[in-house]
Amino acid sequence: MLQAAARSAQLERKYKDQHLEFDFTSTTAFIDLREVTLTRKEHELLALLLENAGEIVPRDVLLERVWGYGRDIRTRTLDVHVRRLRKKLLPYGETYIETIFGVGYRFQRYREPRNFSSGFMPELIAV
Amino acid sequence: MLQAAARSAQLERKYKDQHLEFDFTSTTAFIDLREVTLTRKEHELLALLLENAGEIVPRDVLLERVWGYGRDIRTRTLDVHVRRLRKKLLPYGETYIETIFGVGYRFQRYREPRNFSSGFMPELIAV
DNA sequence: TCCAGTTGTAAAAGAATTGTAAAAGCTCGA
DNA sequence: TCGAGCTTTTACAATTCTTTTACAACTGGA
Numbered sequence: 001m002l003q004a005a006a007r008s009a010q011l012e013r014k015y016k017d018q019h020l021e022f023d024f025t026s027t028t029a030f031i032d033l034r035e036v037t038l039t040r041k042e043h044e045l046l047a048l049l050l051e052n053a054g055e056i057v058p059r060d061v062l063l064e065r066v067w068g069y070g071r072d073i074r075t076r077t078l079d080v081h082v083r084r085l086r087k088k089l090l091p092y093g094e095t096y097i098e099t100i101f102g103v104g105y106r107f108q109r110y111r112e113p114r115n116f117s118s119g120f121m122p123e124l125i126a127v
Numbered sequence: 128m129l130q131a132a133a134r135s136a137q138l139e140r141k142y143k144d145q146h147l148e149f150d151f152t153s154t155t156a157f158i159d160l161r162e163v164t165l166t167r168k169e170h171e172l173l174a175l176l177l178e179n180a181g182e183i184v185p186r187d188v189l190l191e192r193v194w195g196y197g198r199d200i201r202t203r204t205l206d207v208h209v210r211r212l213r214k215k216l217l218p219y220g221e222t223y224i225e226t227i228f229g230v231g232y233r234f235q236r237y238r239e240p241r242n243f244s245s246g247f248m249p250e251l252i253a254v
Numbered sequence: 255t256c257c258a259g260t261t262g263t264a265a266a267a268g269a270a271t272t273g274t275a276a277a278a279g280c281t282c283g284a
Numbered sequence: 285t286c287g288a289g290c291t292t293t294t295a296c297a298a299t300t301c302t303t304t305t306a307c308a309a310c311t312g313g314a
Binding site: 076079080082083099101102 | 259260261262263
Binding site for chain 1: 182
C-alpha cells in the first residue's frame with residue numbers, strides 16, 4: 001500500500017551520520033552497509049544516548065529511563081548492554097560510545113579522524 | 128457484468144519478485160513455478176506483510192488487522208499461521224518472513240545472496 | 255606508587271518470547 | 285447434517301534476550 005508506506009516514511013525519524021543510520025522507530029540499524037539488528041533494550045539505550053548526542057548522560061539517568069531503576073541500585077546491567085552495543089557498532093563502537101569515568105556515557109557524532117600519525121600528507125606529495 | 132470484470136482485471140494488484148508472485152485478489156500464488164494455494168487467513172496475513180514489505184509489522188498490528196484481536200490477548204495463532212505460511216513459501220519461507228524478536232515480523236523482498244565465502248571473484252579471473 | 259572506586263568482561267542463570275506438533279473446535283459447501 | 289479442510293488452542297520445546305555473578309582491568313586522587 002503506497003499511502004501507508006509514504007506516511008510511515010514521513011513519520012520515520014532517523015539519526016544519520018557518516019557511518020551510522022539509526023531509526024528511532026525500528027530495531028534495525030545500519031553501520032555503513034551492514035544491517036544490524038538491535039534488541040529492545042539495546043535500541044532504547046542507543047536512542048537515549050542519541051537524543052543527547054554530544055552530551056554526557058549519567059548512569060543514573062540511563063538506568064532510570066531505560067530500566068526504571070532507582071538510584072541506590074547496584075548493577076552491571078548497563079555496562080553489559082553498552083558492551084554489546086559497542087560490539088554491534090563495530091568498528092566504530094568505541095568511537096561512538098565514550099565512557100565518562102565516574103559519570104556515565106556519551107554518544108559522540110562521527111568526526112573524520114585526523115591522522116597525523118601516518119605521516120601521509122597528500123597535499124605535500126602532489127607534484 | 129463486463130464492466131465490473133474489466134475493472135477488477137484492472138485493479139488486479141500483484142506483488143512480484145525473483146521467486147514469489149502474489150496476487151492481492153486471489154489466494155493462488157507462485158513460488159518459482161510451483162503453484163501454491165493459500166487459505167484466507169494465510170492470504171490476509173501475507174498481504175498485510177507484503178503491503179509493508181521491508182518494514183517491521185508488530186504482532187499487535189497483525190493480530191488486530193487480521194484477527195481483530197485487542198492488545199492484551201495471549202495467543203499462539205499468529206505464530207502457527209506464520210509457520211504454515213513459511214512452509215508454503217519453501218524453500219524461501221525463512222528468508223522472506225523474518226522474526227523480529229519481541230516486536231513482530233517483517234517480509235523481506237528477495238535479495239541476491241552474496242557469497243564471499245566461495246572466494247570466486249569473476250573480475251579477477253576475466254582475462 | 256598504592257588503593258578505593260569504577261568500569262570491562264565472560265560465563266551462567268533466569269526470564270521472556272517464539273516455534274512446533276497434536277488435538278480440539280469451527281465452517282461452509284455438498 | 286456431515287465431513288473435509290481450515291483455524292485455534294494447548295502444552296511443551298527451543299531460542300533469544302536480559303540480568304546477575306565473579307572477577308579482571310582500569311582510573312584518578314592521596
